[in-house]
Amino acid sequence: MAYLEIRQTGPLSGTYRVQGSKNAVLPMLAATLLVPGKTTLHRVPKIKDVNVMLEILHLLGCCSCWEGEALTIDAGNVNNWVIPEELIGQMRSSVILLAPILYRMKKAAVVEPGGCSIGRRPIDIHLYVLQALGVKLHYEWEEHIFAQADYFCGAHLFLKFPSVGATEQAILAAVTANGMTVIDNAAREPEIAELCRMLRGMGAKITGDQTGRIVIEGVKELFESTCEVGADRIVAATCLSAVAVCSGEITLTGVDASHLNGVIEPFEKMGCKIWSDKDTLTAARMDKLMAIPYLKTSPYPGFPTDVQSLIMAVMSFADGQSVVEEGIFEGRFRTAYQLQKMGAAIIIENNQAIIWGSHLIGTKVEAPDLRGGAALAIAGLGADGVTTIFGYDHIARGYEDLAGMLFMLGAQAALRE
Known part of the structure; x- marks a missing residue:
């Protein structure tokens, strides 16, 4: 069974090219179904969630081919319309395949995902969207959803969240x-x-992305294309967390710093200095790590919920009292109970974590989820002795090689079997 071994580390120094984004590549892979031909994506991270998505695409009739970081999907022979229940359980985001499957097969079937480790994640807004665009939904045995649509019809949608x-x-x-x-x-x-x-790039007519109001003029067909996946901003935030705990100076390449605006400000308030040039970001922390009186997670451009566990680990070493309020997923605080095993002074009150800077000691802990596992690794960098992190399968969902990344930045981190 794979596990991470993290040792207390002094000042960091190193350069790391940030991997492609997990949260971007999964819907991009779903979009390859819209073209009855080949689509090539570059800078695709080799992570567990990508492997699960590929398994689903193969079951639907697609072929795939890796060449380094480039992944080509041939969706010319899609012949299945059912997303297997066991794969939905492994990766809830596979529900975004519904629309592409409906476009190709005129029908689709899926088991409605239940809750997950970080909290309730209902798909009611997904179903609202599909119905508004002309999809007929049928339910059997409560959670089994069958969808049918000969074509989609344009509509005016308002998302409640x-x-x-x-x-x-x-x-x-x-x-x-x-x-x-x-x-x-x-x-x-x-x-x-x-x-x-x-x-x-495939021929779609879309305007207004990142404005809160997206306008799309439907087209009859899309075409084969090539596209590069952008950098993973949560992986970049993991590196910022590492240098915040350890001090030192690191450089991240291949990253768009503007995507991290909601993350950079809190780290600067804690004492980090962060500057960027083109696709390079440099972060340093030389002075005392300071607490943040209050921080709340919220949708972009606010502070991302995916970074909440990470900054909670950083706050465990800060001078003073910090408060983090979780505004999206209530289950994110499960990481706090693992940090407490290391000696972190954290109290959970409703949807807030109150954290006092303290002295952490390495011990055996269990990753509760993807981001929580990374947060425990960050905590291990500042804790006395050795921190052993089990539940590596969670971490592998989103990090190509978390230990290798930290090692490149000068940390004492290793993946053990």
Whole structure:
């Protein structure tokens, strides 16, 4: 069983090219189904979630071929319309395949995903979007959903919450719909812009991504294309967390610093200095690590929920009291209980974590989820002794090689079997 071994580390120094974005590449892979031909994506991260998505695409009739970081999908022979229940359980985001499958097969079947480790993640907004665009839904045994649509019809959509997944679902359906689609209160995350950039390269007519109001004029067909996946901003934030805990100076390449605006400000308040030039970002921390009185997670451009566990680990070493409020997923605080095993002074009150800077000691801990596992690694960098992190499968969902990345930046981190 694989596990991470992290040792207390002094000042960091090193350069790392940030891997392609997990949250961007998954909807981009779903979009390859919209073209009955080949699509090539560059800078694709070799992570567990990508492998699961590929397994689903293969079951639907696609072929794939890796060449270094480039991945080509041939969707010319799609012949299946069912997303297997066991794969939905491994990766909830596979529900975004509904619209592309409907476009190709006129029908689709999926088991409605339940809750997950970080909290409730209902797909009701996905279903609202599909129905508004002309999809007929049928339910059997409560959670089994059958969808049918000969074609999509443009519509004016208003999302009750700016859900990233539901926004992606709407975009994937609307690009080939009859007529115009307007999506109000759309998610504005950079991953939305990544998907739209790819689709425009395939012939889609989309404007307004990252504005909260996306306008799409449907086209009859899309075409073969090539696109590069952008950098993973959560992986970049993981590196910022590492240098915040250890001090030192690191450089990240291949990253768009503007995608990290909601992350950079809190780290600067804690004492880090961060500057960027083109696609390079440098971060340093030389002085005392300071607490943040209050920080709340919120949709982009706010502070991302995916970084909440990471900054909670950093706050465990800061001078003073910090408060983090979770505004999206209530289950994110499961990481706090593992940090407490290391000696972190954290109290959970409703949807807030109150953290006092303290002295952490390495011990055996269990990754509760993807981002929580990375947060425990960050905590291990500042804790006395050795921190052993089990549940590596969670971490492998989004990091190509977390230990290798930290090692390149000068940390004492290793993956053990």
